[in-house]
Amino acid sequence: MRIRQAVYLTEQGTQRRSNQDGVLSLNKVPLYAVADGAGGSEAARLALTTLKEHSAHLGPCIAAVASNPSTTTRLAVRHFFQGAFTRANAALQEGNAGRLSRLSSTLVAATVVGPFAFLAHVGDSRAYLLRDGALRCLTADHTLAALQLSRGDISAADYLESPFRSTLSRSLGMGPTVDVDVAEIRLEPGDVLLLCTNGLHRFTDEAHIRDAITHDDLAGSTERLLEEVRQAGAPDNTTVLLVATDPEVREDLTAGQIERALREVALFRDLSDPDWMQVAPYLEQLDAAPGEEIIAADGPAEAFYVVANGAVEVLQGAERRELGPSGHFGTLALANATRQLDTVRALEPTRLFALSRVRFEELVRDQPALGTRIALIALESLGDRLGVLTTRLAKVIEAVHGEHRY
Structure with a gap:
């Protein structure tokens, strides 16, 4: 599966003094990520810089999957992300030494090799897949409200009104260790991956997100996504990153x-x-x-x-x-x-x-x-x-x- 294009856009929002989001787009590796920092603009920067520094270890993993997509090579990509996120967590922990305002950050990252996309995330920054006009969320938020919903403590309706939808239960810098969700999904030609911070999905529903994305116009799609947020008042930092695959001829078995x-x-x-x-x-x-x-x-x-x-x-x-x-x-x-x-x-x-x-x-x-x-x-x-x-x-x-x- 060949990546056709990757485009990103970020905005500060109307109620923030600075943009504490961050974005990483490395087409050569390939490796893509967005982060939503707290405690200072350096939080997201530390997380993404650490991920970038660790990206040299991803190349051999990708080459191995491309040559032989076995469970051994694919799980090696999982181990790469676990190691990279662990290092990013340690970097934020070190940055917190002597600080009154603690640094923390969400992070969602993706790489693509052959028919596979590998995703890793901590926090409530999300990954979505747009395929054949249908939008699908690929990640589960690490928030108190999402945890309550998964345990059956609150209903879906209660979740939408919960004051804890943005209260993180897991993030980089929160503690000495971090649990990372790493996932694999098989891609099809023409698929579009969306990585975004919560400034998008908190204020825009999935129908509007879906309708804003066009495979052949990623730059326009990022602008339309942020326009949806502006229509909602754009209160928060918002970052979106779109990755589109080539619309090649599909296999008989999709x-x-x-x-x-x-x-x-x-x-x-x-x-x-x-x-x-x-x-x-x-x-x-x-x-x-x-x-x-x-x-x-x-x-x-x-x-x-x-x-x-x-x-x-x-x-x-x-x-x-x-x-x-x-x-x-x-x-x-x-x-x-x-x-x-x-x-x-x-x-x-x-x-x-x-x-x-x-x-x-x-x-x-x-x-x-x-x-x-x-x-x-x-x-x-x-x-x-x-x-x-x-x-x-x-x-x-x-x-x-x-x-x-x-």
């Missing part, structure tokens, strides 16, 4: 189709968009030719598989079943090192995605809350399967006993 097939599976169905995108880099893509054996009975059970497109046959003894898109198998492999009960073969050219037990354990370590939620869903699925097997066994026993009665 990024949207892949995501829909995977998210139909119970393991991922109830995840929010940001949570799903944090799981994505742990999934390995596999392509199987017709007749190719994907797993063999009595072989090691090492991964959970989902069919994205194509079809497979699952053989267990005399039983045979077919699975198409969103069909899945191998849940037991996530729970324990065991042996395969089934043989699975591709019936036609088939693309699958696998979550190996090793990657699943890594996900649980890296993101305990998210990993635990998925683990509980997997256990529930295994419980359902055990119930089915118990029913089958009961029928077999009943049939055997019935034969002995005659």
